[in-house]
Amino acid sequence: MSNIKPMAHNKIFLSIALTSLLTLSACSDNDTGSMPTPEPEPAPNPTQDYRVTVTNLTANQPMSPMALITHQTRFTPWVTGEAANLTLETLAESGDSAGFANLDGVDALVTGEAALAPGMKQSFDLTLTDSESSSFSLLTMLVNTNDAFAGVNSFSLAGLEVNMIKKFSSIAYDAGTEANSEAKGTIPGPADGGEGFNPIRDDVDRVYAHSGVISSDDGLSSSVLSASHRFDNPVLAISIERLR
Template sequence: MTDKSFSTTRRTVLGLTGAGALTALAGCLGGVTALQADGNGNGNQSARTYRVTVANLTSSQPFTPPVVVAHQPSVELFSVGDPANDAIKELAENGNLAPLGELAESLNEVRGAAIAETPLVPTELPGSDMFPSWTTLELETDASGAYLSFVSMLIGTNDGFTGLDTVPLPDQVNESRSYFAASFDAGTETNTEMYADMVPPAQGLYGIDSGTEGTGTSNPDLAEDGVITPHGGIVGDGDLDVEVYGWDDPVALVQVERMA
């Protein structure tokens, strides 16, 4: 099973999950979270604030810090059956959040965004000593940004992620909505299920030292020219034991409430 003697630190895990890109992402999203004026130049009159809680429902799959985005209906971060864009590829393979921030910044249709400060780790894993299994974010938008998308990497996979694509935000003050999110395979990297091909925190959060460091960059030799599909789960072909790393859908619960 797991060897809890392997030591890791909060700084190490955050740095290697691409959360070293958190600063860059925050910079990219800085201009997004500032509400833009409506047609009459009264941006604040249509301002809306939402409380978004994201919970990891698995017993074995840590998430990278979740990102939530408020946007107009024309925005599509990902779609099952379509190839993953570069932002989803980098998130799903490497836990790299920076391209997602750049994408959000480039789209006027994105009206607000928020990112968690830490990974979400199931209480059954050693990494839960440092990180929570759920988090609450404050998301600011305007009336035109009436839809929510959410994404987060499944850290113990090659290119797995979870997310919601363009679901309605609550319209009335104090109204709340709950959504369950499934797991997806980005279709961009072969599922070797080998530690050497996964982000380094995959070992630390499980309390394992395999003797290999893992990688936070894409390997062209493992590139897979596929499309986004529902994830088939862990099959046990490599280093990963199905009983330890497997999961059932849904993997995440997202609750959204419009605040006064």
């Protein structure tokens, strides 16, 4: 994760391809020379186009590749005060979001191609059909931490009309699955290059607002982080625009 390349723009399509059906009508004995008449093709489902833009507001906390999730209203990626599931724990400790694609209620997962560097911005275009998801979430890890993450938690797309923009700001959350030791070998980002996911849970085992980085410059002598890795809230600015 040390080679961080800002991504200017990703064109992403989430759509359901329609297969044309051709039904041949049976020919009678008196009409053997006539050609079968195909049934009309079904009309394509109307599409909805959205643009999601994310800005990293931190000074020295790269964000893992964005995980954009479209899902049903019953799904929520995290609940503050409750234990993180294994998929959230994996993302918060390593930046790996692949597990979200297999969760019940999730329709599609799209991930960014690169980490989002401090001060940089990324945009993603999404095309959905009317038959697809009604809600949207976004998650990313602050990679120079033990288990901090940020994002959008279950935003309903139903009320977003064409040309409307919804803006969010996200604080940093602590997955509560790994102690914030900041010790060498425990942080996957470029500040350390240590391990990512570890199945052992040695923290409070509930999601809560992250208390921030201490760093070696501020009295934690065993920390591999410096004062530059500290962050204030919010850590992300996010907007969702309905284009069509």
